[in-house]
Structure formats: C-alpha cells, structure tokens
Amino acid sequence: MSKPTLSDTMSRRRALCPALFLSAPASGQGKTTISAGIARLLKRQGKVVRVFKTGPDYLDPQILAQASDQQVEPLDMWMAGQDWCRHKLYQAAQEADLILIEGAMGMFDGEPSSADLAAYFKIPIVIIMDVKGMAQTAAAIAHGLASFRDDCHVYGLIANKCGSERHRQLIEDALPESLPLLAALERGENIALPERHLGLVQACEVQDQLESRFEAAADLLAKAELDKALANLPQCEFYEQDLPPIAPLLTGLKIGIARDAAFSFIYQANVQLLEDMGAQLRFFSPLQDSDLPAVDALWLPGGYPELHAAQLANNHNLITQIKAFFIAGKAILAECGGFLYCLQSLTDLDQIEHPMLGLMAGHGVMRGKRGCQGMQTALLPEGEVRGHAHHRSRSCDTPEPIAYGKRQRHPAPGEAIYRQGSLIASYLHLFFPSNPEAVAKIFTTNSFDCAIPEAKEKTTEKGINSAY
Structure with missing residues (x-):
C-alpha cells in the first residue's frame, strides 16, 4: 500500500476528530456488541458518533447504524480503495464527535488487515477480548498483539465477559503500564446480538429487541466508566481526498x-x-x-x-x-x-x-x-x-x-x-x-x-x- 507523502498531506484540507479502532484477537469476541454499546452510550450524551465497519459486511453495519442513528459504511482498502476510504473518513471527521471503526476477524487477519487500516490512517486501537476462562493469559495475548508491529498504537484493552472484580484485578495487574485496562465488562446475556447462519440477524427484523440490547450494553459500559476512559482520546488527522468526478452515465434511467x-x-x-x-x-x-x-x-x-x-x-x-x-x-x-x-x-x-x-x-x-x-x-x-x-x-x-x-x-x-x-x-x-x-x-x-x-x-x- 502506498502512503501519502508529506507534500500530499500539506496540500489538502485537514479535519481533526477523535477516532478509535475496535479490534480483537479473533472473531466472536464481542466487537459489534461493544461498538454498538459505545455508539449508543455517547449518543445518549448528545454526541454524534460515526461508525465504520472494516471489510465487506452487510449485517454489522445495519446493527451499528441503528445503534448510532447514523449511516454506516464499509472501509476496505482493497475493495473500495485507499482514496475512497480517506474521503469517507474526512467527511465523517467534519461532523462527528467521535469516529469508531469496527475491525473484522482478528487484528492481523486478511490483506489488508484491520491493523493495516488502523496503521495507514494512524488511528489508535482498542483490543476487545473475551476473557472468560483466562486471566493473566489475557494480558499476555493483549501485550503480544500490541507489540507485534511498531506502526500500530494500541490505546488499551477492554476485557469482555469478566467474571468478577478479582478477575479484573488479575488481568489489570498483569498488563504493562503502556497497555491500560480501559474497562472490564461483566457477563450479560441481555446484550448479546441475535445470530443466524450468515452472521447477525438483520436489524430490520429485530429492531425492538436490538433497542433493549443497545441500552443494556450502554448501561454496562457506563457502569465500567468506559466513556471516562475515552474522554482523552487524541485528535486524529483526516485529510481531504478528491475523487474522480462521476459522469452522468445513467441520466434518466x-x-x-x-x-x-x-x-x-x-x-x-x-x-x-x-x-x-x-x-x-x-x-x-x-x-x-x-x-x-x-x-x-x-x-x-x-x-x-x-x-x-x-x-x-x-x-x-x-x-x-x-x-x-x-x-x-x-x-x-x-x-x-x-x-x-x-x-x-x-x-x-x-x-x-x-x-x-x-x-x-x-x-x-x-x-x-x-x-x-x-x-x-x-x-x-x-x-x-x-x-x-x-x-x-x-x-x-x-x-x-x-x-x-x-x-x-x-x-x-x-x-x-x-x-x-x-x-x-x-x-x-x-x-x-x-x-x-x-x-x-x-x-x-x-x-x-x-x-x-x-x-x-x-x-x-x-x-x-x-x-x-
């Protein structure tokens, strides 16, 4: 992937906005549930949260759009192209109080991976991990992910499905100072999103059910004080990207x-x-x-x-x-x-x-x-x-x-x-x-x-x- 040069960026208009990339060691860790919960929590506080989903996906964006009350689009540097992704992020940065990007699969899976996208746009990463059945090992995995590449900045860890205060303490004590535990979320079946054979159930089919789960997830995140942990997120720089003009090839069709x-x-x-x-x-x-x-x-x-x-x-x-x-x-x-x-x-x-x-x-x-x-x-x-x-x-x-x-x-x-x-x-x-x-x-x-x-x-x- 080619990265923009200094001369490229200096010639473009810039928009500043806090942004966070939500990734994980694997699928099934709770990324969509927590992304939706963060969006709903901040929406309740009157903030505009623009959410994107990494890679090709139709189902997760439906869920995230309902949670944030904002349009959700995919970001994929192979399918859509780097310029298209840059254009969309720049547009979002002009109107949002926070940009959230939900990763796909594990942090380094795929080409380009979630890590590639986060590194390219210099967006800090939060690792979401289902810690059921482990304690210090969760810290070791998170530390390994955070130190695997030097062009990725990991902002912290969210421990999902944490069993107790003691469980949380064991994980936090094992983490290095450079990798804080941002939140430990207790286990709650009332926040799990309904699934079927191709993934999550479409939002249009379970709107009322989703609303109660979004609110429950937001309550859980508020209880864990995640919003306070994210209050000092750094401003990310997003640069204007002109795309080729669209010819009126379908006029009247x-x-x-x-x-x-x-x-x-x-x-x-x-x-x-x-x-x-x-x-x-x-x-x-x-x-x-x-x-x-x-x-x-x-x-x-x-x-x-x-x-x-x-x-x-x-x-x-x-x-x-x-x-x-x-x-x-x-x-x-x-x-x-x-x-x-x-x-x-x-x-x-x-x-x-x-x-x-x-x-x-x-x-x-x-x-x-x-x-x-x-x-x-x-x-x-x-x-x-x-x-x-x-x-x-x-x-x-x-x-x-x-x-x-x-x-x-x-x-x-x-x-x-x-x-x-x-x-x-x-x-x-x-x-x-x-x-x-x-x-x-x-x-x-x-x-x-x-x-x-x-x-x-x-x-x-x-x-x-x-x-x-």
Whole structure:
C-alpha cells in the first residue's frame, strides 16, 4: 500500500476528530456488541458518533447504524480503495464527535488487515477480548498483539465477559503500564446480538429487541466508566481526498431495486453512485409487491431468499412481470441471493424445494454451515468490478459461465459469472464505486435474445457448482 507523502498531506484540507479502532484477537469476541454499546452510550450524551465497519459486511453495519442513528459504511482498502476510504473518513471527521471503526476477524487477519487500516490512517486501537476462562493469559495475548508491529498504537484493552472484580484485578495487574485496562465488562446475556447462519440477524427484523440490547450494553459500559476512559482520546488527522468526478452515465434511467427482508444486502455507496450517475431509483419488495415498478433495469441484490422462499414462490403476479421484463431484453443484475431467485428452484434449510423465477437454468440448494467467502474481482465484458462472496448454498445444472471471479490472492477460479440474454448473475456482491463506468454499462446493456429455459430435473451432488 502506498502512503501519502508529506507534500500530499500539506496540500489538502485537514479535519481533526477523535477516532478509535475496535479490534480483537479473533472473531466472536464481542466487537459489534461493544461498538454498538459505545455508539449508543455517547449518543445518549448528545454526541454524534460515526461508525465504520472494516471489510465487506452487510449485517454489522445495519446493527451499528441503528445503534448510532447514523449511516454506516464499509472501509476496505482493497475493495473500495485507499482514496475512497480517506474521503469517507474526512467527511465523517467534519461532523462527528467521535469516529469508531469496527475491525473484522482478528487484528492481523486478511490483506489488508484491520491493523493495516488502523496503521495507514494512524488511528489508535482498542483490543476487545473475551476473557472468560483466562486471566493473566489475557494480558499476555493483549501485550503480544500490541507489540507485534511498531506502526500500530494500541490505546488499551477492554476485557469482555469478566467474571468478577478479582478477575479484573488479575488481568489489570498483569498488563504493562503502556497497555491500560480501559474497562472490564461483566457477563450479560441481555446484550448479546441475535445470530443466524450468515452472521447477525438483520436489524430490520429485530429492531425492538436490538433497542433493549443497545441500552443494556450502554448501561454496562457506563457502569465500567468506559466513556471516562475515552474522554482523552487524541485528535486524529483526516485529510481531504478528491475523487474522480462521476459522469452522468445513467441520466434518466429508471432502475428497480429489490429491497425487503429477503433482499437487503445493499451498500449505500452503491445506491449513492447510481444516483450520482443520474439514475432514478425505484425500490420494490418481491415479498409484498404484486407489481413491478415502471423501470428500465433491475437490480436483485443479495439477502435471505432461503428464509422467505415460499412467500417469494407464491407471488405469482410479480414473477410473471419479472419474466416479461427479462423476455423484453431489459438489463438485470442479480447478486448472490438475487442469483438464487433467478434460478428455477431454491431448496431451503429445511430441504423444501420452492420454484423461483426461472430466468436461467439451474437450482439453488442451501447447505447448512459450510460456506464460501472471500474477496474477488468480477471479470465482466463491461470491465473489472471488485467485490466479494459470502454464501452457504450451492447451484447445480446452471449454464456454462462466461467468466469466473478472480480471487484476491489465490490462483484458483472464483465464483462463476453467468450471462443469459440481458441477465448478469453470480454469487458475487459487487462494490459499484470500484468501477462506475462498468456498472453503468451493466444497467444499460439490453438484449433481444432472452428466453425462459425449459424445466429440467436436478442432477446428483456431482453436478453441483461451488467455489472454494
């Protein structure tokens, strides 16, 4: 990664704002719960907290947005680029009293890692650690993380699920003076966030339940006096970053976007880009709406169609209209859950098969806990668009793909990319700002060779496609 030079930064406008990077030794330590609790605690004090999530993620940002009452966006220097991340942080610093960034996985996992992002923008790190079942060892792990790289500044440790005052004291006494214990949080099931097979449950499904958990987490953090420990956070410097102007490539184009409990994996940055390019957006619900809005193109994003497959299958009028839209040769982009929706059938987690749109040959099958994930570039005829995969299903009996995703670091082919007439479909979730021109072509490329495939029997397990 290239870092800005002194001359670069001196020529840009600067914004100062306290910032904190919340990381951990591994996943499952309580990062999202504590990030949401800090945001809610400071919001109760009348402060504006802008929260970001490291890496590609749709679920955690929904949770954090509700807790902070502010828009939450992903920060990923590979998928979005360093300039885009710098631009977003500079914007946030002009309006926030505090910037929080929740890391992904462990502190040094991935390329770029949470540590890379924190070091690049010189943001102090707080280590969050589930200390259940250990005491002095927690201090040793925290000290090891803090001293592993000399370009990272660790501000302190938050000991999560601490059993008692004695437990807290053992950890604090074992820590070096340079690594203070900022807070020890007692164990509380009333603050745990609800989960399912792809991660946290969507905020829109459990809003009332989340509110009580945010408040409980904020109370726990207030009791531990974490807000006082963060009162003297240093000001971080964030520099203005001009991004290339967005050409009005979609002026006047009406794009329909599926958005409901079944299709909600939508980056706000993607929506904003379409609007900036001049598109008129029309949101609709495949679960509730019987009519397709009057649009020129469709975006069927990812989500949880497997949890609502029966309801989707029974919306016959909308299915008929989407098929007619496809036959008319109008552009459709289908990502992950949207891709499954376009197949002939989807077998849910209870092994019940449901008919889907049938715009392309193939069947989707959920497969429990095993899944595929990772950063990939979609190698499309329109251009390369960066994105990622995260799914726990397989597809079979699909047509021959036109291309495969290019993995970030591994030479093996990534996710299959299909084109059927005007339809582009894949398991990949695309980050539109990585190539606006290519995205504009996706939504404006129509076809007059669109036919609904004939129904075929599913093959055996050997015929199933999946990327590993």
